[in-house]
Amino acid sequence: MYNFEFRNPVKIIFGDGKIASIANEIPIGSRILLTYGGGSIFKNGIYNQVVKALSGHTFFEFGGIEPNPRYHTLLKAVALIKKENIDFLLAVGGGSVVDGTKFISAAVNFNGDSWDICAKGAVIKSAIPFGIVLTLSATGTEMNSFSVISNDSTNEKLAFGSPLVYPKFSVLDPNVLKSLPKTQLSNGVIDAFVHVLEQYLTFPNQAEIQDRFAEAVLLTLIEYGFDYVLKDFDYNTASNTMWAATMALNGQLALGVPSDWATHKIGHELTALYGLDHAQSLAVVLPGMMEVMRTEKHEKLLRYAKNIWNLSEEHDEITIDQAIVKTEEFFQSLETKTHLSDYNIPESGIEIIIEKLKKQGKIQFGEQNALDENRLRTLLKMRY
Amino acid sequence: MYNFEFRNPVKIIFGDGKIASIANEIPIGSRILLTYGGGSIFKNGIYNQVVKALSGHTFFEFGGIEPNPRYHTLLKAVALIKKENIDFLLAVGGGSVVDGTKFISAAVNFNGDSWDICAKGAVIKSAIPFGIVLTLSATGTEMNSFSVISNDSTNEKLAFGSPLVYPKFSVLDPNVLKSLPKTQLSNGVIDAFVHVLEQYLTFPNQAEIQDRFAEAVLLTLIEYGFDYVLKDFDYNTASNTMWAATMALNGQLALGVPSDWATHKIGHELTALYGLDHAQSLAVVLPGMMEVMRTEKHEKLLRYAKNIWNLSEEHDEITIDQAIVKTEEFFQSLETKTHLSDYNIPESGIEIIIEKLKKQGKIQFGEQNALDENRLRTLLKMRY
Numbered sequence: 001m002y003n004f005e006f007r008n009p010v011k012i013i014f015g016d017g018k019i020a021s022i023a024n025e026i027p028i029g030s031r032i033l034l035t036y037g038g039g040s041i042f043k044n045g046i047y048n049q050v051v052k053a054l055s056g057h058t059f060f061e062f063g064g065i066e067p068n069p070r071y072h073t074l075l076k077a078v079a080l081i082k083k084e085n086i087d088f089l090l091a092v093g094g095g096s097v098v099d100g101t102k103f104i105s106a107a108v109n110f111n112g113d114s115w116d117i118c119a120k121g122a123v124i125k126s127a128i129p130f131g132i133v134l135t136l137s138a139t140g141t142e143m144n145s146f147s148v149i150s151n152d153s154t155n156e157k158l159a160f161g162s163p164l165v166y167p168k169f170s171v172l173d174p175n176v177l178k179s180l181p182k183t184q185l186s187n188g189v190i191d192a193f194v195h196v197l198e199q200y201l202t203f204p205n206q207a208e209i210q211d212r213f214a215e216a217v218l219l220t221l222i223e224y225g226f227d228y229v230l231k232d233f234d235y236n237t238a239s240n241t242m243w244a245a246t247m248a249l250n251g252q253l254a255l256g257v258p259s260d261w262a263t264h265k266i267g268h269e270l271t272a273l274y275g276l277d278h279a280q281s282l283a284v285v286l287p288g289m290m291e292v293m294r295t296e297k298h299e300k301l302l303r304y305a306k307n308i309w310n311l312s313e314e315h316d317e318i319t320i321d322q323a324i325v326k327t328e329e330f331f332q333s334l335e336t337k338t339h340l341s342d343y344n345i346p347e348s349g350i351e352i353i354i355e356k357l358k359k360q361g362k363i364q365f366g367e368q369n370a371l372d373e374n375r376l377r378t379l380l381k382m383r384y
Numbered sequence: 385m386y387n388f389e390f391r392n393p394v395k396i397i398f399g400d401g402k403i404a405s406i407a408n409e410i411p412i413g414s415r416i417l418l419t420y421g422g423g424s425i426f427k428n429g430i431y432n433q434v435v436k437a438l439s440g441h442t443f444f445e446f447g448g449i450e451p452n453p454r455y456h457t458l459l460k461a462v463a464l465i466k467k468e469n470i471d472f473l474l475a476v477g478g479g480s481v482v483d484g485t486k487f488i489s490a491a492v493n494f495n496g497d498s499w500d501i502c503a504k505g506a507v508i509k510s511a512i513p514f515g516i517v518l519t520l521s522a523t524g525t526e527m528n529s530f531s532v533i534s535n536d537s538t539n540e541k542l543a544f545g546s547p548l549v550y551p552k553f554s555v556l557d558p559n560v561l562k563s564l565p566k567t568q569l570s571n572g573v574i575d576a577f578v579h580v581l582e583q584y585l586t587f588p589n590q591a592e593i594q595d596r597f598a599e600a601v602l603l604t605l606i607e608y609g610f611d612y613v614l615k616d617f618d619y620n621t622a623s624n625t626m627w628a629a630t631m632a633l634n635g636q637l638a639l640g641v642p643s644d645w646a647t648h649k650i651g652h653e654l655t656a657l658y659g660l661d662h663a664q665s666l667a668v669v670l671p672g673m674m675e676v677m678r679t680e681k682h683e684k685l686l687r688y689a690k691n692i693w694n695l696s697e698e699h700d701e702i703t704i705d706q707a708i709v710k711t712e713e714f715f716q717s718l719e720t721k722t723h724l725s726d727y728n729i730p731e732s733g734i735e736i737i738i739e740k741l742k743k744q745g746k747i748q749f750g751e752q753n754a755l756d757e758n759r760l761r762t763l764l765k766m767r768y
Binding site for chain 2: 001002003004005006007008009010011012013014015016017018206207208209212213215216217219220223224236239240243244247255256
């Protein structure tokens with residue numbers, strides 16, 4: 001196990017009816033900016049619950065944060081905050097609204113071009129405090145200090161992180177998942193599943209708690225995922241899936257172990273170039289990643305096959321083949337398509353994706369820098 | 385799953401050589417009180433590492449905190465803090481030194497009789513900040529907000545908790561475990577193991593992540609426990625056991641599920657009356673708890689039998705019998721004795737223990753208040 005440091009100060013407020021408690025979490029006298037997305041919170045009653053909870057507080061609103069939140073949209077929120085002397089943000093939404101709010105929080109006091117926070121890893125020195133009412137379970141952003149932002153003018157989708165953008169609190173009421181379309185539920189399960197694999201499916205590093213916790217999250221997502229996506233809303237199913245998605249990326253699974261994140265790097269380009277949902281991009285790339293990295297990931301692939309899919313054939317490579325098939329079938333069972341061609345990407349797109357990634361620097365991805373341009377090409381052709 | 389709230393802000397600094405980093409964690413200009421126990425830190429070199437790391441800081445020392453830290457000893461530290469205007473504590477020790485330091489931290493600014501913090505659950509309004517250099521892995525106190533204190537004059541051993549006594553940081557360097565006697569290592573594994581069971585072995589509450597995380601900790605303790613206690617020091621064995629013990633009681637396993645803690649309540653009296661080590665008392669009581677609560681804990685006992693010991697007989701009760709045997713054998717394999725008579729407690733002690741517990745209120749322990757005086761008597765006779 002590698003040395004590590006860990007501190008996650010997010011207050012989680014989990015359960016039925018918990019949105020009402022946000023008023024106690026925001027300092028009295030705060031000037032609050034409510035941030036949200038396309039307006040689904042007006043239809044499903046969450047907006048009303050939030051406004052009722054904020055009764056007596058002064059608040060402003062900023063809606064329209066897109067899926068894959070756009071830098072130029074977020075700058076408008078930054079301007080509003082400066083104009084209205086806002087000092088607390090309340091994100092009401094899913095991963096995109098929360099990630100957008102993290103960026104807003106970091107950008108308000110940033111001197112210079114705030115895109116540098118993502119593009120150049122510029123260090124932020126302060127951030128406006130914010131809380132979260134989560135409306136969609138997927139990215140784990142509600143309990144971590146990371147964010148991914150898209151920039152239309154540069155066609156980039158880039159991440160940043162800082163301990164300053166840990167949410168002060170996150171309200172997780174599983175009832176919010178009741179009205180979500182199937183695609184969003186499926187995206188959530190797959191996103192969480194791949195988050196775990198990015199931290200688990202590397203090479204053994206004698207970190208048994210971390211590996212077993214990772215397996216716990218994977219098995220929970222498999223156990224509840226299908227019912228969560230395809231059956232009528234059930235509180236227990238929703239609460240278990242919701243907590244699994246949070247645990248998938250709160251930092252704990254990555255302690256002392258190598259991390260991969262190559263699937264995410266490639267997936268981000270599929271989203272930036274061809275508009276795939278984040279989870280769709282992961283469902284396309286991941287089976288190929290397992291395939292082309294089967295030598296480097298051999299031991300962990302075998303452990304994954306055995307502990308997650310109960311597979312243990314006489315020949316290791318057959319066991320691994322079957323684990324890859326099981327993984328892809330799991331995504332498909334949640335009605336998510338797993339090939340580039342399913343999303344009407346032309347075959348010529350493969351070279352465009354590779355060129356785009358090359359522009360960011362030498363292609364040398366994964367926990368051992370072993371995914372190079374050639375293997376990436378093999379992977380993408382395989383996933384066409 | 386029940387509703388829950390969770391916030392654990394402790395900074396964990398884990399790994400080889402990490403004691404040197406404490407200087408960065410303590411505010412410059414602090415007046416520090418180093419707290420420790422019987423002086424083993426002078427023999428194993430930890431004291432020297434700490435003093436070197438504190439070079440340039442002003443610090444005082446308070447040694448002699450006993451195993452099962454004594455209220456009247458801790459009051460002397462409180463007096464020293466007031467006299468010397470100390471504003472930061474650094475606990476260098478195991479569970480007892482840390483628990484004692486938590487009490488000191490809470491008692492300094494407490495108005496009135498500070499034993500009320502334990503005896504009457506008096507709420508503390510402030511606490512002196514403190515950090516930890518852990519020298520013995522067992523109780524999990526390094527990442528939670530609880531503490532257990534003993535009072536000689538009342539013959540009581542009582543717990544208190546407050547978010548104000550979360551450590552600011554905890555340094556966990558597995559190398560500190562190198563020089564520990566076998567008994568202390570064994571105590572550590574058993575203490576952590578029973579902590580998990582107090583939160584897991586109740587009744588199913590549709591909390592899959594929590595149950596699987598609990599199983600992850602149990603399996604890790606079983607996998608590494610024997611080598612940890614009985615073989616020569618190995619860094620990987622030590623680091624996995626150490627992290628398992630921390631994860632056993634950092635609050636996460638208890639989220640949204642019922643908790644028991646009856647084994648601890650009874651065990652504390654064995655320690656207070658007959659001087660058993662904490663873990664020894666748990667090793668004596670726990671197998672009896674499983675036995676007398678087998679109806680209430682039926683489903684969870686079966687899950688425990690299957691997922692931890694791979695047991696699944698045709699008849700449930702036989703499966704449970706075997707799981708209880710396996711548990712006791714595990715404690716014995718770590719060279720810890722599991723019967724009252726092994727510790728030279730007279731048979732007449734059984735009624736003394738019961739009377740002592742009755743004085744604290746009606747005997748109605750466990751997650752369903754189902755352990756009454758009669759069952760307690762059965763349990764203790766069974767464990768004689």
